[in-house]
Amino acid sequence: MRAQLDSYFGVLTEAGATRSTDRYQRALERCLERLRDVMPIVGLRNPKIGRPDLTWNYCGPFDWVVSFQSGQLWLALQLTGEPIFLNAARARRPIFRQILQNRHARDHDLGFQFSLSCVADWLMTSSPEARELGLRAAEALLARFHEEGQYLQAWNPRTTHGGSRAEFVAGRVIADTMQNLALLYWAHQETGHADFRDAALAHAATTARHLVRSDGTSYHTFVFDTVSGAPLRGETHQGFADESCWSRGQAWMIHGFAQCALTTGDKEALDIARRLAAKAEALMGQDPVPVWDYCITEDTPAYRDSSAGAIMAAGVYIIASLTTGAEAARWNAFGDRLLDGLLTTCDLTTNPAAHGLLDHGAAHVKAGFTDTMLPYGDYYFMEALMRSLGHTQFFW
Numbered sequence: 001m002r003a004q005l006d007s008y009f010g011v012l013t014e015a016g017a018t019r020s021t022d023r024y025q026r027a028l029e030r031c032l033e034r035l036r037d038v039m040p041i042v043g044l045r046n047p048k049i050g051r052p053d054l055t056w057n058y059c060g061p062f063d064w065v066v067s068f069q070s071g072q073l074w075l076a077l078q079l080t081g082e083p084i085f086l087n088a089a090r091a092r093r094p095i096f097r098q099i100l101q102n103r104h105a106r107d108h109d110l111g112f113q114f115s116l117s118c119v120a121d122w123l124m125t126s127s128p129e130a131r132e133l134g135l136r137a138a139e140a141l142l143a144r145f146h147e148e149g150q151y152l153q154a155w156n157p158r159t160t161h162g163g164s165r166a167e168f169v170a171g172r173v174i175a176d177t178m179q180n181l182a183l184l185y186w187a188h189q190e191t192g193h194a195d196f197r198d199a200a201l202a203h204a205a206t207t208a209r210h211l212v213r214s215d216g217t218s219y220h221t222f223v224f225d226t227v228s229g230a231p232l233r234g235e236t237h238q239g240f241a242d243e244s245c246w247s248r249g250q251a252w253m254i255h256g257f258a259q260c261a262l263t264t265g266d267k268e269a270l271d272i273a274r275r276l277a278a279k280a281e282a283l284m285g286q287d288p289v290p291v292w293d294y295c296i297t298e299d300t301p302a303y304r305d306s307s308a309g310a311i312m313a314a315g316v317y318i319i320a321s322l323t324t325g326a327e328a329a330r331w332n333a334f335g336d337r338l339l340d341g342l343l344t345t346c347d348l349t350t351n352p353a354a355h356g357l358l359d360h361g362a363a364h365v366k367a368g369f370t371d372t373m374l375p376y377g378d379y380y381f382m383e384a385l386m387r388s389l390g391h392t393q394f395f396w
Helices: 002-009 022-042 068-080 083-090 093-100 110-125 128-142 175-191 194-210 247-264 267-284 306-321 325-345 375-388
Strands: 010-012 018-020 047-050 056-058 172-174 221-224 231-235
Touching: 022 068, 022 083, 022 325, 022 375, 047 375, 068 083, 068 110, 068 375, 083 110, 093 110, 093 128, 110 128, 110 175, 128 175, 128 194, 172 175, 172 194, 175 194, 175 247, 194 247, 194 267, 247 267, 247 306, 267 306, 267 325, 306 325, 306 375, 325 375
Parallel strands: none
Antiparallel strands: 010 018, 047 056, 172 221, 221 231
16 A cells, blocks of 8 residues: 555655655645635735735735746646636736836836746746747846846945935846746747847846855845946845844845756756755754844844745755756755745644735844734745655746
């Protein structure tokens, strides 16, 4: 009987061993059920951050996290084929049109916003309008490329609310942007225009050179001279300190470089993803879920960040898919360890009162947003569960 279950619920690794994945299949099914259950509550709104009662606070129209509910709905459609998920995902399209109509809303996060909405729609349904919106977003992202420094500018000098932060954002790149490069690679595949690919490759090379430290840790942000493009200094925005290692930034880059390797076949990108993942594994020690920053001091609260664990798990499974033999088994085991940690300590899918999937996310510790549900944690949790089970079709 056990052998029969393994053949149904197991995934055969390159090393020839069968991983028992029935726990992950059941968790994924609970995620789908949660999405169905909260659909009448969420409606056309998009979760931003959890409340203490495990309900959601919702996004404004231009929030960088506005697409993660959409991404979950497109994954659910892929898994089930149920029209309810298609309708709920596509009904959000006006939000993304609005982003393209407001220049202050268009920044480096266009990749997050449009890969998990319009690109997903195009890949799933061949909608010409979705493709057009995705390409317009890719063109806006490409316009942020700084030729002298060979990077994509992160934030805008003026926010959608009218506030100015020009001095802070000038010449600044951030770890998160590695995850946004997928939009440029997709646009290159769709159009054949080399500028999209070349900007993505250049930004990845700049990130590897300046944000990835020699010991395998990473900066959250790096600042360049805005005129010459000369590298100036590494800093943090959400991490503990400039020279510390913010765990979600490390996770963004693990997934981002792994995804670059998957898309382009670039072996150097795969090697960087391996180094970042191995360092994160070492820094975690025996912890089931990453701490929000791997370099905090003893007198600093050790908040966990389930979103970092989910993002990293999805990225580690990509690494496993690009390696063979014992190495693939090693990365699958690390991915399984991360998922097991999330399921043991953060899983909300068995709590009927919760509107999200994961607890104990750290959105921005210095701003006081800790120990909460996060929509990006939920999206990557679903992606990681699917990758653990052998699914290979995603929107990046």
